[in-house]
Every structure is written in C-alpha cells, then in structure tokens.
Amino acid sequence: MITVTDLRKVYQQGKKEVVALDGVTLSVPKGSIHGIIGHSGAGKSTLVRCLTLLDRPTSGSVSIDGTELSSVRDSEIRAARRRIGMVFQHANLMDSRTAAGNVAHPLELVKTPKDKTRTRVAELLKLVGLEGFENAYPSQLSGGQRQRVGIARALASEPEVLLCDEPTSALDPATTNEILDLIQELTSRLQLTVLIITHEMNVVKRVCNSVSLLSRGRIIEHGALEDVAGELDSQLARALLPLPPSFPLPGPLQRGPVLEIVFSGDSAKEPVLTGVARHFDMDINVLAGSVETLGGQQFGHLRVQLAENSDVDGVLGYLTDRGISARRVAPVAGAAPEFPDTLPDPDLPDPVVPNQGLHPTKEQGRHE
Amino acid sequence: MNDFFSNPVLVKALPEAIIETLQMVGISAFFTVLVGLPLGVFLHVSAPGGLRPMPVINRILSDIVVNITRSIPFAILMVALIPLARALTGTSLGPVAASVSLSIGTIPFFARLVETCLRDVHHGKIDAAQVMGSTNMQVISKVLLRESLPPLVAAATTTVVTLVGYSAMAGLVGGGGLGKLAYNYGFQRFDVSVMIVTIVLIVVLVQVIQLVGERISRSLDHR
Numbered sequence: 375m376i377t378v379t380d381l382r383k384v385y386q387q388g389k390k391e392v393v394a395l396d397g398v399t400l401s402v403p404k405g406s407i408h409g410i411i412g413h414s415g416a417g418k419s420t421l422v423r424c425l426t427l428l429d430r431p432t433s434g435s436v437s438i439d440g441t442e443l444s445s446v447r448d449s450e451i452r453a454a455r456r457r458i459g460m461v462f463q464h465a466n467l468m469d470s471r472t473a474a475g476n477v478a479h480p481l482e483l484v485k486t487p488k489d490k491t492r493t494r495v496a497e498l499l500k501l502v503g504l505e506g507f508e509n510a511y512p513s514q515l516s517g518g519q520r521q522r523v524g525i526a527r528a529l530a531s532e533p534e535v536l537l538c539d540e541p542t543s544a545l546d547p548a549t550t551n552e553i554l555d556l557i558q559e560l561t562s563r564l565q566l567t568v569l570i571i572t573h574e575m576n577v578v579k580r581v582c583n584s585v586s587l588l589s590r591g592r593i594i595e596h597g598a599l600e601d602v603a604g605e606l607d608s609q610l611a612r613a614l615l616p617l618p619p620s621f622p623l624p625g626p627l628q629r630g631p632v633l634e635i636v637f638s639g640d641s642a643k644e645p646v647l648t649g650v651a652r653h654f655d656m657d658i659n660v661l662a663g664s665v666e667t668l669g670g671q672q673f674g675h676l677r678v679q680l681a682e683n684s685d686v687d688g689v690l691g692y693l694t695d696r697g698i699s700a701r702r703v704a705p706v707a708g709a710a711p712e713f714p715d716t717l718p719d720p721d722l723p724d725p726v727v728p729n730q731g732l733h734p735t736k737e738q739g740r741h742e
Numbered sequence: 743m744n745d746f747f748s749n750p751v752l753v754k755a756l757p758e759a760i761i762e763t764l765q766m767v768g769i770s771a772f773f774t775v776l777v778g779l780p781l782g783v784f785l786h787v788s789a790p791g792g793l794r795p796m797p798v799i800n801r802i803l804s805d806i807v808v809n810i811t812r813s814i815p816f817a818i819l820m821v822a823l824i825p826l827a828r829a830l831t832g833t834s835l836g837p838v839a840a841s842v843s844l845s846i847g848t849i850p851f852f853a854r855l856v857e858t859c860l861r862d863v864h865h866g867k868i869d870a871a872q873v874m875g876s877t878n879m880q881v882i883s884k885v886l887l888r889e890s891l892p893p894l895v896a897a898a899t900t901t902v903v904t905l906v907g908y909s910a911m912a913g914l915v916g917g918g919g920l921g922k923l924a925y926n927y928g929f930q931r932f933d934v935s936v937m938i939v940t941i942v943l944i945v946v947l948v949q950v951i952q953l954v955g956e957r958i959s960r961s962l963d964h965r
Contacts, residue, residue, distance in 0.1 A: 412872055426873045428869060428872060428873065443832070451876065452875040452876070453875065455872070455874070455875045456875040458873070460873045460874075461872060462866055462869070464866060466864070466866035466867050466869065466870040467867075467870075468867060468884075468885065468888070468889055469889060469964055469965045470888050470889050470891060470962075470964055471888075479871070479874065479884070480875065482873070482884070483874060483875055483876055483877075483880055504775075511964040512964075513964055513965055526871075527874070528874075530874075531874065531875070536756040722810070
C-alpha cells in the first residue's frame, strides 16, 4: 500500500517559482495497479522523481505501509529507495552487464553472497520468462526482452511497490501487451502495489484497477476504472470509451435529437435500446459506439439519434431509472481526444448543447 | 642495407634509445592514468548537475589548473618543469626525469578525455543505479567507469600515442630516447639512415599502440 498525501514540488527557476506538483494525493492498495495518466508537462516526471526520492518534495508525504519515506534522513535514503522497484521507459540496463549481471546489480550493492545472488537471479529471470538468456547482453535482446530484464532487476530487492514510468511507450503494440500482462501477473502473484505512469490510455484500459488524471500538477479526476468509465461527464470516461466522429444520417431521422449513453456493469446486459424503442414506439439510429471491458466490467458508450419530435426528457428519464447515464449532445460530434489537453475553460460554453444543438460548438469547429 | 648494420650509431645507440623511449612512455602513461583518471572522474562528478556538485572546487580545477596547463605548449612546459623534475627525481637527465614533465603535460589532457567519456554515459543508467540504492561511489565504479570502459580505453590509447610524440620532444632536453637519437645523429650529423630508422620505428610504435588499444576497446564493448 502506497499513500501519497498533498505532495507539492516547487522548483526555483531563477527568480520564478515553478509549481510542478500542486498537492497530489493518492493511495493505492496492495495487489492493485493504479494508472497515472497525463500529458507531458503535467508533472508526471516530477512525481516519479519525488516518489523515488531522486528529488525531495517541497512538502507533503509519501509512505509505504505506514512508513514515511519522504522525510527520511539522507543516510537512510538508500534503504528507503530499495522499497520501491522502478521500471523505466527505456529499461536503462547497463550495456556492460549481461541479463544476469543486470539483475544481480541491486543485490551486489548490499553485498549479497555470490551463491545466493546466483539462485535469486535465476529465479527472477524465470519469473519474467527469460530462462536461458542469462548470458545475453542487452544489445542482443529485443526491446520487450530488455524491459523484462528491467522488471526482474526492479524486483530483485523485493520491493513492496513497483513504479513503472512509461514502461511500454518505447514498445510495439504486441510487445506492449505482453509486458502489461507480465506486470499484471506479477502484481497478483507477488502482491505488489503498482503505479504505472503513462500517456497511453490503452495501458490504463488493459491493466489498471484505478486511474488518476494528472494535469498541471494536480489530480483532477481519479477513481476505480469502473467508476470513472460510467461517468459520462468525466474526461477520463471520454478517453476510456472514445467515440468516432459521426454525422446525422440522411433521411427522416436527420433532425432528431442526439443522445450519448453509457452503459456500465449490469445495465450493459439489458437490451436498453430496444427497450426504449418499444416503450416509446420510436426509431433509433446508432451513430457511433464503443464497447470495452474495463476493470472486469462491460462498458458501452453509444451515440444515438432519436426520431424527430420524440420525447427526449421521457427517454432520458427512462434511461436514468435504469441506472444508465445519458444526456443530449450536439448533433455533430468529433472524435473524443485520447484525453483532453487542458482543463475545460469555465468561460467557454459547455460543448454539450442542452436544448437544440444548432449553433456551432467548440467541438464542431475543430473538424470543419 | 649493409649501411644500416655497419652504422655504429644504429648498432650501439639505437637499442638503448628504444628502451629509453619505452621507459618514458611507460612510466608517464602509468602516472597519467593514475592521476588523470581520478581527476577526470572528479571533474565530472563535481560539475553542476553531477553526482555531487562542488561548484567552487570544480571551477578551480577545471578552469584554472586543467585549462592553463593544457594551454601551455608542451615544449615550454617541459623546460619550465625541469627544476621540479630535479627536485622529484634528483636529476634533470634521463627518461625518469623526463617522465615528470611528460606526466604533468598529459594528465590534464587525459582527465578531459575521461570527463568527456563519463558525460556520454546515459543519465537514465545513473537514475536506475540510484533508485536501486547505490552510493555515489557505487555509481562511479559500477556505472560511470564500467559503462564507459571501451571509450576510456580508447582515450588512454590516444593519450599514449600523444606521449610518444611528447617523448621525442622530451628527448631533446635530456630525456634521451629516439627523439634525441634522431636529433643528434639524424639532424646534426646529417645521417639520413638514422633519421629514417627512427621515423620508421616511431611510426611502428604508434601503430602497435593504436592497434592494441582498439582491440582491447572493442573486446570490452557490448553495446
């Protein structure tokens, strides 16, 4: 279990103060994987450096299983660091060492006996699926294999927490999935607490139990994956269940109101759309949709168009009664961004048009 | 050909000159690495943003000592250091005395090369080592030096080759060796064969050093 409380980091840049972390609070229970997602400049790297104690936070605390890390004395900092294993984007292996030598590196630092090191290294390499690669140098390994060595090395000192900084950003999609599956398997097998810092939503979708959205040094949204995905209004949900751009279909449905609907968990199993169609005796067109399994639950995100002059409020009420979040949106919608660049500006009108979405919105303008 | 073997200079003085040159290069190479390597490591580690920044000492060593020493032409430095050589070795003549000024001339050069090699070690490797709980000394020995061993060997090779050139110069002011031979007999006595033989020998010596250095460097390189 890792707990981060009100972590702040302020850098002095000449006379100017740069706030890199502005009160980050999060907590990850043992055996679960937490994703921290954010754009470059959001404060991800600073967060990593503060968590690994490469940088001291300005204020706030980082603790593992109740032991405070951020305020340890310099002499104890090395022991504290060994409680966190770290996986880097480019693995950062030593080129002069073989795979076995790299995994043995953290053990050498605390003068582990040779025979003990040897058995532990063999164990770790087997754990990450690299048996038989003991004597290979990093240059002879593929990117995925190098990352496996990196993971084995991170686990060598038996840390409670595994911190992964963009662990798959340098890998191809197939290898990315292999590495993520490995991290997931190790998390449950070794009861690790895992933090994955990433800019790829795919990583979050595939392995994370919970997620935080970091923006300008603050966590602006967070929660269990199944909770945030069900919230139609959250930026994370839009990124987790993106919809392709769509345009109203030609024909009689053209001027009908457009709704966005998110099904989650159990409600995804009910045939709601046909329910609506029967109950209100109307035609419904699906404009766009995406279905994902997130945190072990089925999620669906649909953009549908109802017949003209239909009872929109009635339909929304019908859906809400069944625990489905739905709302009316502009008839023309662009693709949801992977995740939003900036915080929504309060001065701009909400892109969701409450009544009749005839005036151009910010979303529309982008695609014209 | 007959000329070469009947030439008393080549038969008698040449073997001695070769040994003196090798002595000068050997002794000064040893001390250059002995002092230059730690100096280079210190320059790198104490630089701003380094493992243990020490701006003032770094400034003094880098700007004043290393740069000033390096900006004095070796021919002048060599002569200027004769009193020091006498104080340290008891004489100002011979290969051992010449090694003093040779070492002092090449230590800053080698230290700079070491510093450059260490700077090329990817910062992520240092981060990785620190996160796994390395002390600064462990980062230096297990990451900085070990990861940059191939370029360090190449730097040492370059330094030794430079030393061969300097040693010929040192020969002129009492160091002996091939430089003195070429000057005394080849130049002052117009003995062309001595001149040719020393040039060929020095070229061969440099080639051998370069070849061996490159071999070692390559065998250590696993990148």
